[in-house]
Amino acid sequence: MLSVLVVNGGNYIYNLVLGRLLGPAQFADAAILITFLLVLSFLAMTFQLVTAKYAVLLENTQLPSFLKSILKSSLLVGIIAGLMLILFSGQLQEIFHTTSKNMFVIFGVAVPFYFLMSVNRGFLQGKNDFKGLALTYQSEMLVRLGLTLLLLFVLKIDPILIVAIGILVSLILGLFPFKMSSIIQLPSGNIDNHLSKQIKRFFLVTLFYELTQIIINNSDILLVKHYFEDTEAGLYASLALIGRVVYFMAWMFVMLLLPKVITLQKEGKETQSLLFKYVGYITLLCAFIIAGTALFPELVVEILFGNAYTDIAPLLWKYAIATSLFAIANIFSYYFLSLGKYKPVIISGVMGLAQVVLIIFYHKNLEQVVLVQILAMTILMIMQVVYFIASKKS
Numbered sequence: 001m002l003s004v005l006v007v008n009g010g011n012y013i014y015n016l017v018l019g020r021l022l023g024p025a026q027f028a029d030a031a032i033l034i035t036f037l038l039v040l041s042f043l044a045m046t047f048q049l050v051t052a053k054y055a056v057l058l059e060n061t062q063l064p065s066f067l068k069s070i071l072k073s074s075l076l077v078g079i080i081a082g083l084m085l086i087l088f089s090g091q092l093q094e095i096f097h098t099t100s101k102n103m104f105v106i107f108g109v110a111v112p113f114y115f116l117m118s119v120n121r122g123f124l125q126g127k128n129d130f131k132g133l134a135l136t137y138q139s140e141m142l143v144r145l146g147l148t149l150l151l152l153f154v155l156k157i158d159p160i161l162i163v164a165i166g167i168l169v170s171l172i173l174g175l176f177p178f179k180m181s182s183i184i185q186l187p188s189g190n191i192d193n194h195l196s197k198q199i200k201r202f203f204l205v206t207l208f209y210e211l212t213q214i215i216i217n218n219s220d221i222l223l224v225k226h227y228f229e230d231t232e233a234g235l236y237a238s239l240a241l242i243g244r245v246v247y248f249m250a251w252m253f254v255m256l257l258l259p260k261v262i263t264l265q266k267e268g269k270e271t272q273s274l275l276f277k278y279v280g281y282i283t284l285l286c287a288f289i290i291a292g293t294a295l296f297p298e299l300v301v302e303i304l305f306g307n308a309y310t311d312i313a314p315l316l317w318k319y320a321i322a323t324s325l326f327a328i329a330n331i332f333s334y335y336f337l338s339l340g341k342y343k344p345v346i347i348s349g350v351m352g353l354a355q356v357v358l359i360i361f362y363h364k365n366l367e368q369v370v371l372v373q374i375l376a377m378t379i380l381m382i383m384q385v386v387y388f389i390a391s392k393k394s
Contacts, residue, residue: 003134004252008245010141014148015241019305021152022159024234028225029098029160031237035221036107037167042214043081044118046207047074051119053338054199055126056262062191066199067123067180074119078112085111096225099160106164113171123180126259132177140174202340209337209345215352216326216377217247220369223359228366235312236366238305239319246289246320250327253278254334261338272392275335282331286324293317318370325377332384336391344387351380 015034019027051070058066085092085108093101117136124133148166152159191199221240225233257278264271293300294317301313333344358372 003130003138005249007134007137007141008248008252010138010145011248012241012245014141014145016304017145017149018163019234019238019241019309024238024308025230026099026159026234028230028234028237029100029103030163031221031234031241032096032098032225033103033107033160033163033167035218036104039214039218040081040111040114041118042210042217043077043207044074044115045213046203046210047077047115048118048122048125049206049337050199050203051122052126052259053202053262055123056259057266058191062195065191067119071116071119071180074115075112078115081115082108082111084108096222097230100158102158103160103164106161106168110164110168110171113168113175117171117174120175120178120180127179128259129179132179135177136174139176140170143173144170205342205345206337209333209348212345212348212352213330216348216355216380219352219356220359220373223356223363224366224369227363232366235309236369238301238309239312239315239366239370242293242300242304242316242319246286246323247327247330249285250282250330253281254331257331257334257338261335265339271335271339275331279328279331282328286320286327290317290320290324293320312366315367315370318367318374322370322373322377325374325381329377329381329384332388336387341391344384347383347387348380351376351383354379 018030022030047070051067054066055063086105089101089104089108092098092104098104117140121133121136124130124136144166147169148163151162151165155162221237224236228236257274260274261271264274297313297316298310300316301309329348333348336342336344355373355376358376359369362368362372
């Protein structure tokens with residue numbers, strides 16, 4: 001937990017420094033790359049969660065066979081996704097009105113490394129090797145932060161290309177420590193058809209859920225970049241970055257929740273008390289952040305981004321509410337996903353699409369974009385709680 005706080009803090013500093021150095025217009029371009037990185041992280045998280053779950057459940061010769069298979073699959077998906085970004089870099093430049101298409105080319109080269117890194121992290125997470133897991137996150141963050149800032153002051157090229165280079169190098173170094181080598185070299189045993197079907201089903205459901213996370217967490221930034229001018233898009237990117245501190249804090253608890261729930265279920269023990277404890281932590285955290293952004297919005301924006309971004313201050317507490325609702329609902333979703341119950345995934349998918357539709361139809365100004373997100377996340381939260389109560393009775 002301490003390590004995740006440090007990593008999220010470092011990533012936050014990275015974004016804040018970029019916002020100050022580049023200004024709202026250029027930061028809007030950088031925010032697209034950062035958003036693409038978040039999109040990539042959710043897709044790669046499918047591999048991480050599947051690896052984490054079956055690193056707990058599989059033993060003997062089945063584990064090496066599983067790890068070899070998922071490594072090959074992750075690399076294949078990473079190469080395909082990277083090639084798509086490279087091939088369609090020109091079209092992406094037109095859609096998001098960026099200054100360069102090369103930023104997408106460099107990012108495409110980085111994609112396969114992210115997928116391999118996520119499988120390694122899933123293994124570390126499943127085996128409760130939190131020291132190794134912390135090291136991979138810290139090395140990625142520190143390299144991206146340090147290298148990007150160094151190159152911004154040394155090289156006189158397009159700053160957005162420097163941001164892309166920093167991401168590429170950080171993902172390569174984030175692969176270490178690679179702890180699966182000794183396990184993969186062990187003799188492999190066949191995974192029976194029933195277990196193979198279970199793994200594929202969990203993978204597909206998790207993939208679908210992570211896609212809903214992408215939609216809910218990132219569609220607003222991409223749509224705002226499409227519908228609004230660069231300066232407004234940059235202001236909104238700073239708003240999203242400040243508000244989403246709630247979500248990244250919540251992810252710290254999700255990282256701990258998933259393997260614990262799976263282990264307790266495997267041992268035949270009850271899991272609801274663990275859920276209540278984590279929901280309580282997140283709710284208190286959300287209340288604190290919402291209160292701070294409501295009482296001191298301009299101060300928060302000035303400290304983090306500077307005077308150029310203060311126009312967005314009145315929307316800060318509203319965006320924090322939307323993100324808080326999503327973060328709490330997310331704890332319920334991952335809890336049920338850990339138990340093999342998939343209806344909350346469908347609920348999240350429906351509300352993620354609903355959010356996109358609402359923003360497409362209601363984007364008169366940035367405040368309206370935030371308000372429709374509050375509406376969508378309120379409905380999502382209510383539906384998750386109703387499902388939890390219904391499942392408890394059944």
